Amino acid sequence: MSKSAAQDNFNFNSQQATQIIRKKYCRFKKHGIKYVDYKDANFLLKFMNEQGKILPGRITGTSDKYQRKVATAVKRARFMAILPYVADGLK
Amino acid sequence: MSLVNYESAIILTPVLSEAQMQEAVKSYRQLVAEHGGNMVNETNWGLTKLAYPIKKKSTGFYHFFEFQANPEFIAHIETLYRRDERILRFLNTKLDKHAVIFNERKKKGEIAPAAKIVKEDAKV
Numbered sequence: 162m163s164k165s166a167a168q169d170n171f172n173f174n175s176q177q178a179t180q181i182i183r184k185k186y187c188r189f190k191k192h193g194i195k196y197v198d199y200k201d202a203n204f205l206l207k208f209m210n211e212q213g214k215i216l217p218g219r220i221t222g223t224s225d226k227y228q229r230k231v232a233t234a235v236k237r238a239r240f241m242a243i244l245p246y247v248a249d250g251l252k
Numbered sequence: 253m254s255l256v257n258y259e260s261a262i263i264l265t266p267v268l269s270e271a272q273m274q275e276a277v278k279s280y281r282q283l284v285a286e287h288g289g290n291m292v293n294e295t296n297w298g299l300t301k302l303a304y305p306i307k308k309k310s311t312g313f314y315h316f317f318e319f320q321a322n323p324e325f326i327a328h329i330e331t332l333y334r335r336d337e338r339i340l341r342f343l344n345t346k347l348d349k350h351a352v353i354f355n356e357r358k359k360k361g362e363i364a365p366a367a368k369i370v371k372e373d374a375k376v
Contacts, residue, residue, distance in 0.1 A: 242304055
């Protein structure tokens with residue numbers, strides 16, 4: 162038995178486990194980004210899932226104001242064939 | 253009439269040679285000047301892979317114009333874009349004040365320029 166007793170009895174519902182979870186924040190507000198560029202595919206990928214769908218703001222933590230800007234930027238990028246409309250294993 | 257900031261992105265067909273592509277770009281650059289617009293900046297990505305095929309082409313020449321022009325000019329340039337068979341796709345966007353600042357900073361090299369991701373394994 163190399164594992165310590167503390168590791169074996171680790172409870173994921175305990176307060177200790179929940180404290181590790183970081184609070185989500187809007188990266189635009191934090192870094193003062195005012196404009197979302199549709200040409201920057203690598204940046205927009207952070208707001209998309211593997212299938213190329215736009216992730217909801219409640220998951221990425223983006224505020225409503227910037228989530229709208231992200232959405233238009235992604236849609237513009239798709240139209241200009243910078244990002245695909247449908248994808249499989251984008252990341 | 254006050255000038256408004258715009259950005260015009262075009263994808264040119266890969267059938268063109270490098271010189272023909274430059275010529276097409278030049279004609280639009282002149283058009284902006286003829287209609288009293290100011291060209292602010294231009295970006296060319298060269299021959300780039302498209303995320304999905306357009307008109308059965310899987311690559312294209314990307315070119316971006318940043319300019320100031322009268323709003324009436326946009327309707328005019330759009331009809332010309334539509335009639336131009338060299339253009340696979342175009343997108344004109346109006347730039348807000350944040351976008352103008354962003355582009356200026358990018359021009360100075362304070363922000364890394366946007367690079368199109370080319371992932372070979374990404375399904376088209």
